[in-house]
Amino acid sequence: MTQPTTAGTDWTDPTCPVARTLDMVGDRWSLLIVRDAMDGARAFGDFQQATGIARNILTDRLRRLVQRGIIERKPAPSGRRHIYTLTPAGRDLFTVVVALRQWGERHTFMPTEERSVLVDEYGLPIPELQPKSSTGRPVNPETTSVQRNR
């Protein structure tokens, strides 16, 4: 996998991969921009329209995502504007976005509320992600632990 640009990053908790990911993309707008890029947004206006994000915040977040190697900025075919596409590391945030989506589906909607659904090529919903142990059994915070500094 491509290595995002992390040199010189001032990590909140340097040995924790969860904390490093949050340092890279852990704000609401950055992850919504990544979601929109996965959903086909490419031009500045696409991202603006998808979330109603303010221009200055969008400019700042796109610049940071480009700096961090999550999004790539290329000249548009017309040559007059730019398009923004996910790098391999950015595309690999798919699992994070799916996990966020599935938690939202389970906990933030009333049964009567309209919501978008992520479907496969057959139009069927993606099954729920479930962390498993090395032997394939479902795990949770009680059956796992964090080993420091390996």
Next chain:
Amino acid sequence: MTQPTTAGTDWTDPTCPVARTLDMVGDRWSLLIVRDAMDGARAFGDFQQATGIARNILTDRLRRLVQRGIIERKPAPSGRRHIYTLTPAGRDLFTVVVALRQWGERHTFMPTEERSVLVDEYGLPIPELQPKSSTGRPVNPETTSVQRNR
């Protein structure tokens, strides 16, 4: 699953479960607090120590997480302080935390850098999460799509 308190929430993008989750927990500190709670933090000081978060930010984030039904605040056995534990909805963020961790492992560490590892009861690392289709095949942003407002 318990329903977090979402009444009156001013959603950024009301029909998108990804956006709703980010409205609930999509800031770096909230997710680090959830991580620490999964890792055994219970008292105010535990959370403070785990991340070096400033007291006022920790107070604010804990209050918001309690309001949103992610964390529960109870009197400590001694009766003089409080402990903070995850609600069922908070515990269910485990998959999100695992997904963030695994992305961080893949993309933010140099091979020589020390990092913590999430292990199962046998001390073996948790296998990588992989979103699958309804037929069990690996999916990615290209082989899935978002259907609006079902």
